[in-house]
Amino acid sequence: MTELIRFTAAQTASAIAKGEVSAVEVAQAHLDRIDAVDKKVNAFLHVDTEGALSAAKAVDEKRAKGEELGPLAGVPLALKDVFTTKGVPTTCGSKILEGWIPPYDATLTSRLKDAGVVILGKTNMDEFAMGSSTENSAYGPTGNPWDLTRIPGGSGGGSAAALAAFEAPLAIGTDTGGSIRQPGAVTGTVGVKPTYGAVSRFGLVAFSSSLDQGGPCARTVLDAALLHEAIAGHDPLDSTSIDAPVPAVVEAARMRDVRGMRIGVVKEFAGEGYQAGVMQRFNESVELLRELGAEVVEVSCPSFTLALPAYYLIAPSECSSNLARFDAMRYGLRVGDNGSRSAEEVTALTREAGFGPEVKRRIMLGTYALSSGYYDAYYGSAQKVRTLISRSFDEAFAAVDVLVSPTTPTTAFPIGERADDPMAMYLADLCTIPSNLAGNAAMSLPCGLAPEDNLPVGLQIIAPAMADDRLYRVGGAVEAALNDKWGHTLLEEAPAL
Amino acid sequence: MPGITREEVAHLARLSRLELQAEELDHFAEQLDVIIGAVARVSEVAGQDVPPTSHPLPLTNVMRADEVRPSLTPDQALSGAPAAEEQRFRVPQILGED
Numbered sequence: 036m037t038e039l040i041r042f043t044a045a046q047t048a049s050a051i052a053k054g055e056v057s058a059v060e061v062a063q064a065h066l067d068r069i070d071a072v073d074k075k076v077n078a079f080l081h082v083d084t085e086g087a088l089s090a091a092k093a094v095d096e097k098r099a100k101g102e103e104l105g106p107l108a109g110v111p112l113a114l115k116d117v118f119t120t121k122g123v124p125t126t127c128g129s130k131i132l133e134g135w136i137p138p139y140d141a142t143l144t145s146r147l148k149d150a151g152v153v154i155l156g157k158t159n160m161d162e163f164a165m166g167s168s169t170e171n172s173a174y175g176p177t178g179n180p181w182d183l184t185r186i187p188g189g190s191g192g193g194s195a196a197a198l199a200a201f202e203a204p205l206a207i208g209t210d211t212g213g214s215i216r217q218p219g220a221v222t223g224t225v226g227v228k229p230t231y232g233a234v235s236r237f238g239l240v241a242f243s244s245s246l247d248q249g250g251p252c253a254r255t256v257l258d259a260a261l262l263h264e265a266i267a268g269h270d271p272l273d274s275t276s277i278d279a280p281v282p283a284v285v286e287a288a289r290m291r292d293v294r295g296m297r298i299g300v301v302k303e304f305a306g307e308g309y310q311a312g313v314m315q316r317f318n319e320s321v322e323l324l325r326e327l328g329a330e331v332v333e334v335s336c337p338s339f340t341l342a343l344p345a346y347y348l349i350a351p352s353e354c355s356s357n358l359a360r361f362d363a364m365r366y367g368l369r370v371g372d373n374g375s376r377s378a379e380e381v382t383a384l385t386r387e388a389g390f391g392p393e394v395k396r397r398i399m400l401g402t403y404a405l406s407s408g409y410y411d412a413y414y415g416s417a418q419k420v421r422t423l424i425s426r427s428f429d430e431a432f433a434a435v436d437v438l439v440s441p442t443t444p445t446t447a448f449p450i451g452e453r454a455d456d457p458m459a460m461y462l463a464d465l466c467t468i469p470s471n472l473a474g475n476a477a478m479s480l481p482c483g484l485a486p487e488d489n490l491p492v493g494l495q496i497i498a499p500a501m502a503d504d505r506l507y508r509v510g511g512a513v514e515a516a517l518n519d520k521w522g523h524t525l526l527e528e529a530p531a532l
Numbered sequence: 533m534p535g536i537t538r539e540e541v542a543h544l545a546r547l548s549r550l551e552l553q554a555e556e557l558d559h560f561a562e563q564l565d566v567i568i569g570a571v572a573r574v575s576e577v578a579g580q581d582v583p584p585t586s587h588p589l590p591l592t593n594v595m596r597a598d599e600v601r602p603s604l605t606p607d608q609a610l611s612g613a614p615a616a617e618e619q620r621f622r623v624p625q626i627l628g629e630d
Contacts, residue, residue, distance in 0.1 A: 367612065425588075
């Protein structure tokens with residue numbers, strides 16, 4: 036049943052609820068697909084066949100008993116390997132956690148299970164979510180299903196690739212500087228970074244706590260909204276979790292109407308370094324929004340030019356502190372404990388053996404930025420920039436409802452091209468970082484293929500904090516208009532694997 | 533702002549508990565120098581009278597009720613330990629002989 040893997044999440048849930056197909060059949064079809072293509076794609080680090088089939092069976096039994104099923108019951112999902120899963124390995128793409136079996140579920144994992152979502156397995160990622168290409172995984176790179184020699188974005192490249200390769204209709208990512216949106220953009224899929232605090236971080240292995248945010252990845256805007264609703268909401272186990280109702284994202288995704296909305300084009304996200312075909316598709320999307328009845332204006336946010344430097348001080352600073360927990364004492368790898376070495380020596384040998392180059396770079400960069408004598412100049416200034424960025428957003432959102440930009444300056448680049456050039460790699464997150472620093476909500480959705488390389492381009496939509504529904508309203512309208520224009524979805528143009 | 537030397541990187545590695553190899557020190561010194569050069573632009577705002585932001589949410593003192601609730605059993609808590617003994621994490625020596 037090949038067509039099952041091409042269903043949207045909404046279609047899948049509806050077919051299961053009506054009894055047209057069983058959840059077990061759906062799960063099996065996706066497991067078969069993973070079997071057939073994942074050797075090439077390498078989207079999954081671990082496939083939980085037994086767990087997936089037993090979760091699917093539970094949904095079928097529930098239905099047989101006449102119990103009510105949730106809107107995503109029986110829908111398969113690929114989970115980024117940065118969320119803990121009780122009894123299922125969680126590595127964060129790192130050697131230091133190889134073989135670790137968490138004794139507890141992340142809140143997000145529990146919510147998915149409670150919703151009857153079938154977790155197929157854990158997806159590949161840049162080590163501890165640090166990277167923009169998934170090349171920093173200790174377990175080898177993931178290929179972009181559009182061209183397997185190119186990167187699928189990162190850090191959540193595995194989740195995005197699983198969607199684009201039809202290995203799962205839904206996936207979960209985390210977005211610290213663009214790790215949901217940039218993979219979405221380069222794989223022709225939808226990715227949403229909800230407002231900071233919307234989705235619980237309990238059981239999300241921390242990289243940069245004031246920036247990390249879990250969120251939905253999907254092939255359609257409506258599917259992303261359904262998943263958003265399933266995972267968002269207050270969690271007493273996360274003290275930074277927002278205690279307020281989740282915006283009506285599903286309703287917004289179904290509106291398909293942007294008439295009267297005010298949309299701002301961020302002036303700073305254009306120019307040198309932006310690929311011509313990316314700008315062409317972006318400008319066409321802006322024109323489309325105008326045709327759909329939105330009011331489009333240009334907005335200037337000068338402080339955004341300092342966002343990337345500020346991010347590469349704040350995120351490494353928090354990372355250097357968070358990753359101190361990998362000390363070889365309580366879990367994970369331990370190297371060099373020969374009975375005569377001290378705990379400190381064993382810790383240093385273990386971290387040397389267990390962490391990859393990007394993680395080491397960031398830990399040292401953060402240690403530098405926080406050290407006495409440099410703290411004010413680096414970390415202190417970066418925190419001031421963060422304030423200026425929030426102010427720029429506040430000013431912009433006083434005039435417009437949402438902002439738009441390209442999600443990333445270029446399409447997917449070849450694997451290896453930027454692997455040992457950190458600054459070139461960091462530029463992939465130029466347009467996504469400001470939203471993390473300010474904590475607002477942002478989405479990427481496909482807006483076409485760049486003419487010069489036939490690779491997907493992402494349109495980024497940014498909304499104020501707690502106004503996540505606006506992303507879905509604009510995204511849903513753009514998606515519907517583009518699919519009408521093309522006569523099909525963008526992913527149907529992806530080559531067969 | 534000054535660049536970063538190989539010796540400084542070695543010091544950072546010690547502070548970071550990373551037993552770096554000699555060739556890594558050379559490579560990282562070069563790369564960190566480039567990165568620090570690029571991010572130093574944030575100091576453009578150093579003199580400005582702008583309050584710092586450490587976190588996107590204006591939250592303070594989030595409390596929960598002080599109630600007993602289920603937690604990990606000792607076996608679960610020790611399940612990932614590299615070494616355990618008598619329901620405790622077994623670690624290398626942390627103090628010297630003297």
